[in-house]
Amino acid sequence: MIKLENAMKLIKTRIQLLDETLGGGLPDKSVILMLGEPGSGNDILTQQIMYQHALKEGKVAYFTTFRPPEITTEDFKTFGWDVSRLKADHWTFIDIHTSKALQILQKEISMRIGQGCWTVIDSLSYILLTQKHNLVLNMVESLLDNARKHGGIHFLLLTQGMHDPQTEITMQHLADGVIELIAQKTARGTSRRIRIKNMRKTVYAQKLIPFNITKNGIVVETAVRIA
Numbered sequence: 001m002i003k004l005e006n007a008m009k010l011i012k013t014r015i016q017l018l019d020e021t022l023g024g025g026l027p028d029k030s031v032i033l034m035l036g037e038p039g040s041g042n043d044i045l046t047q048q049i050m051y052q053h054a055l056k057e058g059k060v061a062y063f064t065t066f067r068p069p070e071i072t073t074e075d076f077k078t079f080g081w082d083v084s085r086l087k088a089d090h091w092t093f094i095d096i097h098t099s100k101a102l103q104i105l106q107k108e109i110s111m112r113i114g115q116g117c118w119t120v121i122d123s124l125s126y127i128l129l130t131q132k133h134n135l136v137l138n139m140v141e142s143l144l145d146n147a148r149k150h151g152g153i154h155f156l157l158l159t160q161g162m163h164d165p166q167t168e169i170t171m172q173h174l175a176d177g178v179i180e181l182i183a184q185k186t187a188r189g190t191s192r193r194i195r196i197k198n199m200r201k202t203v204y205a206q207k208l209i210p211f212n213i214t215k216n217g218i219v220v221e222t223a224v225r226i227a
Contacts, residue, residue: 008201011153014052017209017220018194026177027201031140031147031154033124033175037161040181041192041213044079046120046155048217051081053118053153054090061092061112061119063105065126069093072122079217092117101127102135106142113146113154123157128167140174147176176200182208194220
């Protein structure tokens with residue numbers, strides 16, 4: 001078998017079935033768009049991956065917009081994730097709930113990623129609603145450039161249904177990967193699934209991954225469906 005010398009490094013999410021679907025994990029140097037309607041769990045999955053990364057001595061810079069760091073910290077505790085117990089340089093909240101959000105992001109993104117941080121922008125939807133569209137595109141392009149230069153995994157949270165189709169498709173086109181979380185009401189409750197819509201730099205399986213939201217966060221089921 002021929003070994004590819006320049007094969008992209010894959011980084012495990014530590015969610016086994018998700019890693020298997022991705023062919024081993026998320027590609028390094030990637031910006032991932034996390035799609036989902038309110039309550040779908042796209043934020044929880046992102047936070048879980050990042051918290052596990054910080055527990056393993058990784059660094060995280062978490063940018064908050066409409067929800068302040070104090071509230072986000074309390075949300076984490078719902079699942080037993082206590083960021084206050086992490087080393088100071090392993091988890092940093094940056095509150096960008098301000099009219100100068102993009103200016104702060106442009107400066108902080110370059111610095112934080114250069115320091116080896118993985119990043120989260122929670123949420124891109126809020127920024128799109130409050131900032132000029134072309135300036136948001138410039139910020140996303142800067143994030144992509146820094147990710148490719150310095151590496152790491154970087155998440156953008158986007159709420160489905162809040163934007164026109166062109167805006168949503170544009171963001172999907174720019175991102176290195178798109179993960180969609182789907183929640184549908186059924187007679188038995190809520191059916192939840194993870195779908196990999198796109199992931200550059202890796203070969204991924206076309207599967208719908210069933211999952212539940214538990215007191216420990218996202219827990220995937222063993223059965224999968226063909227997407």
